[in-house]
Amino acid sequence: MRIWLWILVVFAANTAHAQLTIEITKGIDDPTPIAISPFSWEGQGVLSENISDIVETDLGRSGMFDLMPRENMLSRPDRPQNVFFRDWRALGRDYLLIGRIIPVPNDANKIKVTYHLYDIIRQKVLLTTNLTASKTALRKLAHRISDQVFEKLTNIPGAFSTRMFYITSSLDAVEDRVYRLWVADADGERARVVLESDEPIVSPAWSPDGRQVAYVSFESGKPAIYRQVLASGEREKLTDFKGLNSSPAWSPDGRKLAFVLSKDGSPDIYVMDLATKNVRKIGSHRFAIDTEPQWMPDGQSIIFTSNRGGQPQIYQVDLTSSSVKRLTFDGTYNARARPMPDGSGIILVHRNHGQFHIARMDLDRSKIYVLTDTYLDESPSIAANGSMVMYATKRNDRGILAAVSIDGRIKFLLPSADGDVREPAWSPFLN
Numbered sequence: 001m002r003i004w005l006w007i008l009v010v011f012a013a014n015t016a017h018a019q020l021t022i023e024i025t026k027g028i029d030d031p032t033p034i035a036i037s038p039f040s041w042e043g044q045g046v047l048s049e050n051i052s053d054i055v056e057t058d059l060g061r062s063g064m065f066d067l068m069p070r071e072n073m074l075s076r077p078d079r080p081q082n083v084f085f086r087d088w089r090a091l092g093r094d095y096l097l098i099g100r101i102i103p104v105p106n107d108a109n110k111i112k113v114t115y116h117l118y119d120i121i122r123q124k125v126l127l128t129t130n131l132t133a134s135k136t137a138l139r140k141l142a143h144r145i146s147d148q149v150f151e152k153l154t155n156i157p158g159a160f161s162t163r164m165f166y167i168t169s170s171l172d173a174v175e176d177r178v179y180r181l182w183v184a185d186a187d188g189e190r191a192r193v194v195l196e197s198d199e200p201i202v203s204p205a206w207s208p209d210g211r212q213v214a215y216v217s218f219e220s221g222k223p224a225i226y227r228q229v230l231a232s233g234e235r236e237k238l239t240d241f242k243g244l245n246s247s248p249a250w251s252p253d254g255r256k257l258a259f260v261l262s263k264d265g266s267p268d269i270y271v272m273d274l275a276t277k278n279v280r281k282i283g284s285h286r287f288a289i290d291t292e293p294q295w296m297p298d299g300q301s302i303i304f305t306s307n308r309g310g311q312p313q314i315y316q317v318d319l320t321s322s323s324v325k326r327l328t329f330d331g332t333y334n335a336r337a338r339p340m341p342d343g344s345g346i347i348l349v350h351r352n353h354g355q356f357h358i359a360r361m362d363l364d365r366s367k368i369y370v371l372t373d374t375y376l377d378e379s380p381s382i383a384a385n386g387s388m389v390m391y392a393t394k395r396n397d398r399g400i401l402a403a404v405s406i407d408g409r410i411k412f413l414l415p416s417a418d419g420d421v422r423e424p425a426w427s428p429f430l431n
Helices: 002-011 051-061 085-090 135-154
Strands: 023-026 032-036 065-067 095-104 107-119 124-134 163-171 177-185 192-197 201-206 212-217 224-229 235-239 245-250 256-261 268-273 279-282 290-295 301-306 313-318 324-326 334-339 345-352 355-362 367-370 378-382 388-395 398-405 411-414 421-426
Touching (some): 032 051, 051 065, 051 095, 051 135, 095 135, 107 135, 177 201, 177 212, 201 421, 212 245, 224 256, 256 290, 268 301, 290 334, 313 334, 345 367, 345 378, 398 421
Parallel strands (some): 378 421
Antiparallel strands (some): 107 124, 163 177, 177 192, 256 268, 290 301, 301 313, 313 324, 334 345, 378 388, 398 411
């Protein structure tokens, strides 16, 4: 019964809208000073998106940069010959990004962006790039520029081009509840509905190639696990066993799916070979509830939540030997673990002084570090570059999404215009 309640409680909420906004609440103490000069457009008409504005918002959202207000700029160069380093030094800038957008000859639907990233202190260009894209893909192109600039200045791959799933519930015109699974850019823009149902949808999970999603749907009156191709909408029901069918998680190679079934009694971890549909039980304990499986990056083991020690803690099962070891010992509640992309640690929900917070545990030291100061935090999901964690939380008794860096120094909120949003899932790197 507790397992069913855990699944259903996230939907005891009021109306929700898909549109998310970003509120930066905390950045690093010494952000890098950068100026982004407005990119010039040398074609006819007005472009549907402002590329330089999107790049500025992306870098600002990272919490690592001090963006210069454009009204304080002495000039707005778009070509190298118009860059005067002394002016930008006088304005206290370490870096400058300029760019120009031109139409592609003989193709009215495409544009080319040429941009330059300068080191003002060293008076040298760090990056010069030409990118071509459709006029309908300007936001995607802008995120790609943000990724390249971010990586050049931080040595961390940018994750602005990634996407996310999240779930909302809302009341329709006749006051019936509607559940929607959304996919959107990592900044909440370009949101579209992947699935709509009058029954709950939970636990969305990205395939490693970013082309499919697995989730739990109650559309048949009980939980079943589906996978769906994002481009075509094609769906396949993978499990429909008696009792609980929950918590799907893709293997790193995309060939297997781990999940939870209670068809034999208590909830246990199972793994399905997606080619053959063969299912096998993993790390079973006769008297325990095992749930929330996640694959370690090497694909050789799975971490999961279990109460086999009396209270929810994180365990790891080796898929070759079937040996199980306990990972968490600090505190009386640790759950919803997600491995870091490099396998060095895990992000989890940790109960601290009666509140549920997002925390990080380094596996080599087994020490837990609390990252958030919000409350009722749940459903952590880690960015593909390992730098940020998105999670669901509460503000003013309403569910919202939030994000925190893995060192806890950078924080921002992604509240919806109205209502509750739940269960974020950050995508892998996308092509």
